[in-house]
Amino acid sequence: MRSMKRLAVLVLGLTLVAAACGDDASGGGDLLADVVERGVVRCGVNDVLPGFGIVDDTGAFSGFDVELCRVVAAGVLGDADAVEFVGLTAGERFTALQSGEIDVLIRNTTWTATRDGQEGATFLFTTFYDGQGIMVPTATGFTSLEDLADANICVLQATTTELNLTAVFNARGIPFNPVGFADNNLLRPAYEEGQCEAWTSDVSQLTAFKATIEGEGGAAQTILPDVISKEPLGPLVRDGDSAWAQAVEWSVMATVQAWEFGIDSSNVAGYTSDDPNVKNFLGVDGFETGIGLPTDFVVQIISQVGNYEEIYNRNLIPIGLPLAGTPNDLWSNGGLMYVPPYR
Amino acid sequence: MTDTRARSAGRRTSTVWYRNIRVRRAIAQVVAVIGVITLGWWLFSNLVTNLNRLNINTDFGFLGRPTQFQIPYDEGFNPRSSVWSMVLVGVKNTFLAGSFGIILATVTGIVVGVSRLSSNWLVARIATLFVETLRNIPPLVVIIFFGFALFTFGPFPIITEADQYSFFGSDHNVLILSNTVWGIPSLIAEDGAGIFWIGVLFGFVAAGLVARWRTGVFDRTGRAHHRVILALGTFAILAFTGYLVAGDAYSLSWPALGESGRRIVGGLQLNWGFIAVTIGLGLYTASHIAEIIRGSILAVPKGQSEAANAIALSSFQRYRFVVLPQSLRIAVPPIINQYLNLMKNTSLGVAVAYAEITSLTLTSIGNGRPAPQSIVVLMGVYLAFSLTISFVLNAYNRRIQLVER
Known part of the structure; x- marks a missing residue:
């Protein structure tokens, strides 16, 4: 009887394990809807890198990558604070992404061919050109x-x-x-x-x-x-969910487009322009792209977090990384920051 | 009454088959096994499906491909070496830290455990302090402490200013100390090493025969056997003869600072990660072993010691022939557990940059090798280590257990 009891316990244990890592855990095909329903974006970040992602004595996260997580939350959910930060080491990050523990990884991760091919990850817009x-x-x-x-x-x-x-x-x-x-x-x-x-x-x-x-x-x-x-760093998501990938990518790219238009957190409220591109960008007249983001997502991002230049100046200028004249400057200033048009 | 019993027995034999307790047990077993296999298959296919959906390979072909990275303090390994050879290096490093840790833990544990029972107040208190401090700190913290206290913030100079010690009037260093790597002399096998080892083998066999002969003499006549000293003597003489016959079995290699002054060449090099892991885990586990030893000695009934005193055994004889043989029986099974723990705790070496198997596997995963298969290999390695330790020590345990005749 004892051996039967043991077997029963084993079966029960295995069932629990199986239930814990069922098919849905690694994300079905509709993460965007899941995130909206959940009301929070789970974002994998660095927690020991000053300037990019660091956690302070009170447990609060700050840094360039951390703010990009807030950008995604503001874009998708309209609330920059609806982020659950997950501090990850370099060795843990891909497993965390693959297993569905996080929705998006923004942790100074270099885009390489092998990672694209073997980690089941899709790299999105490069937010920082490093070496x-x-x-x-x-x-x-x-x-x-x-x-x-x-x-x-x-x-x-x-x-x-x-x-x-x-x-x-x-x-x-x-x-x-x-x-x-x-x-x-x-x-x-x-x-x-x-x-x-x-x-x-x-x-x-x-x-x-x-x-x-x-x-x-x-x-x-x-x-x-x-x-x-060459170290191009940017956000990445799991392979096989292009709706979520597009939502993240366009949220992040919006900060660069806003910078190019000269829109920042101080002037976005009530910003008016005759330029149809700017109107579309700010969602005036109910312009819809079909990406699946709210019409006013740009306004939410810029007003709650800021444009690329503001985020950069807040986090990276203090640690001694200049912006002007580097590859991270706007394309119109000779840099590499170039985003597709918003129309 | 006899009648009723006979009748009930008769009824029992004619019970329908599915009410038979044996059949029911068998069916339950079969159902349980099928359940487990189904669950296992479901979990596995779930994993494979999900990995395929993410375009992640599920084969083990990666083991043959180059790692593209280098392993610290391992000059035989280069970036073109395969992932499989990386696993072997990891196994070697885990084994080294684990086995030296086990030796340190056992020796320290026995000394401290016996000291706790000492009638000397100071010795007993120091032993208590050792045990209570170390066993109440997580092993990771202990390892980081030794890494930091001995090396990172420790007393040793950086490698370019390393302390070099030599015997008076000798050109050779016997010891080089720095905050990253220590150098000690080592033996290098020469042409005659094989002949020397044949001598050792002969010595070993002859020593066994001598021990048996002396035991026989003792059993027959009751004369003092002196088997330990005679067997060791036989072994030493034959091994030494082998060494003389071989001519040059081994030569000494002395450590020296290399041309750049930033590494040690020759001798045996011990890197700081290895030392921190070995000392940290060795002492941590020693605190547990000490308690096991103390408990097992206390568990031998007091009457045994009193009986030994009554027949006028000396204090050494009392321990050697009466108390220890009995306490060993109690101590060995929990000590096996501690050895297993120590071997598995070497995975904490990553904190002090020690290239053991877990650390190397994580590096390899981070560089694009598939995680599930890598982890399977990793689990296999630890399983092999643990099963080997349990197998050897359980065999020993069976030998020393009380045999009821």
Whole structure:
């Protein structure tokens, strides 16, 4: 009888597990409707990266990527605060997306072919053009990659950074020792205390940490001039749900279009223009695109969060990342920020 | 009365088959098995369907493809090595941290456990402090503590200014200490290593025969057997002879700082992640083993010690022949559990950048390898480790358990 009882318990346990991860958990085909019904967007973000996604003592999230989550919520639900943030490490992020734990991942994630092909993810509009760099303490006097022969190089585990580092150093025949950490909180002390001679990551991240380290009275840091990769960062969603993908993408692109039109959070209320494109954009006269977003979604986004330039200025200028003249500037200023027309 | 019983027995044999308790049990078993298999199949097909819908591969072909990344402190591994060879490196590193951790945990645990029962006030209190501190802290915190306290914020210099110790008047370093990697001398096998190991094998066999012979003499005549010292002596003589015959079985490799001054060449290099995981988990588990040892000694009835005293055994003899053999029977099963825990807890090594199997698997998943299959491989590795430990130690446990004749 005991063995039968055990079997019964096992069967019951398995049933519970099965129920917990039933077919719908990973998202059917209509996430947009689900999100609207649920009334909250679950957004995967970084929680330890100053400027992009960081959580403070009170548990509040802030940063560039975090604000983009708020943009999506404002666009889809009309309420920028209707976001449930999920802090993820680099290693967890794709699994969280695939399993349906989050609706959208905005966590400084580089768009690559393998990720597009093998992670079941669809990458959307690139919101930040980055490149990988290497930071060293100024006191070490390192000026080029060749100086770093045999060095311990700190890197975040499970990132494209790790692969670029290996590829570039091997191509140049420079021996090195990668020291992989699961997150920046563990990596930073190891770097500051000299367990690694160098820290490689996206230049944006290095700039943020350079500012933080120097701001907190640490040693002066130098970012080497070599930029060893292209890192287009943007939001991504699961494959196979184009309605949700379009809703997220157009919400995010609206911030760039607003910037181009000169619409920001201070003037969006009552903004008038004779330009039919602007009228369409702001949903005047009930212009419908059929994307599935509310007619006034742009007004909600811009009034509650702001346009791209405002979001950038709030989060990235303070950590020392300039906007003017970089690839993240508007196309009309020589940058790469170019969105399809709104008509 | 006899009549009734006979009749009822007769009725029982003629019961319809589905009322037979044996048949019912069998049917219940079959139904349960079918249920479990169906559930398992449903879960699996659910997974496969969902993965296919997301265009994620469900085969294991990825194991043969290159990883494209490098593993810290592993020069034999390069970015073109396959994912499978990465798994092997991970298994090796997990095994090293786990086995050295187990040795440290066992030795420390026994010492501390016995110390807790010491009549010396200070020794007993220090042992209590050790146990109560370590076993009430999560193992992850212990590992991070040792990583940070010993290395990151610890006393050792950075590698370019590493402390190098050598014997007086010798050019060779016996020890190099830095905050990332330590170097110690190591043995390198030379041509004669095979002959040396043949000598060792002979020594081992001969030592066994000597021990049996002395035991036989003791059993027949009651004369002191001295089997331990005689067997060890035999082993040492034969192994040493093998070493002399081989000529050059092993040579010493000394650690030295490499040309760049940023790494150690030669000798055996211990990286800080390995040391932090081994010491952290070793001491954490030691605190649990100490309690098991203490409890198992206390569980031996007091009368046993008193009886030993009554026949005038010395304190050592009392422990060796009366108390420990009985307490071991109690201690071994829970200690097996602790070994299993320690082996599995090595997965926390990722916190101190130690390249054990979980850490490498997560890196590999993050770089585009399929998660479900990778996790299956990972589970297989831990299962193999755990089953091996249980198998070996359960065999030992059966040997020392009380055999009722």
